[in-house]
Amino acid sequence: MKFYIASSFANQEMVKQLSRKLINQGHAQTYDWTINSKAENAEALAAIGQLEKAAVLEADVFFILLPAGKGSHIELGMALAAGKKVYLFSEEADVYDFSATTTFYHMPEVERVIGTLDDLMKFVAEKLGSGRLAGQTAMLK
Known part of the structure; x- marks a missing residue:
């Protein structure tokens, strides 16, 4: 899985x-944006944007870890439009707070996981192992 x-x-x-946990399980990361520092000009933003867009489109599975910024939400839109499997992770259940949520968090192709990072890993391993990949919420706290 990429x-x-x-x-x-x-x-x-x-x-x-x-990333480390998934790579240790034999999966491949399409792009590690954490190696970048904040871009200082428009050219650097454009270059990073091209890398990130290509990586989202190359991936089989897209993770969004909340809280996330506007760039992450644009990437979420690309992943949904491209038909990617999406895992949305939050340590808090605020994705259900209608004053703070977005409609795209509740699409059928988005798996919402609330809990710890270890909970997310267990949930994903179960889903990928069973072939059931769509539209549930795991409340793991």
Whole structure:
């Protein structure tokens, strides 16, 4: 399985942890954006954007770790439009707070996982192993 992980710069350590766990299980990361520093000009933004777009489209599975910024949400849109399997992860159940959520978190192709990073790994391993990949919520706290 090839994967891409979207999130905010504030979640870089969580992204790296999930990446390591998935790579250790034999999966391939399409692009590791955590190696970048914040872009300082429009040319750098464009170059990073091209790499990230290609990586989202190449991935079999797309992860978005909340909280996430506007770029991650654009990547989420690309993943949904391309028919990718999406795992949305949050440590808190605020994805159900209608003042803060988005309709795209509740699409049938989005698996919502609430809990810890280890809970996410267990949930994904179960789903990938069973072939059941669509539209449920795991409340793991």
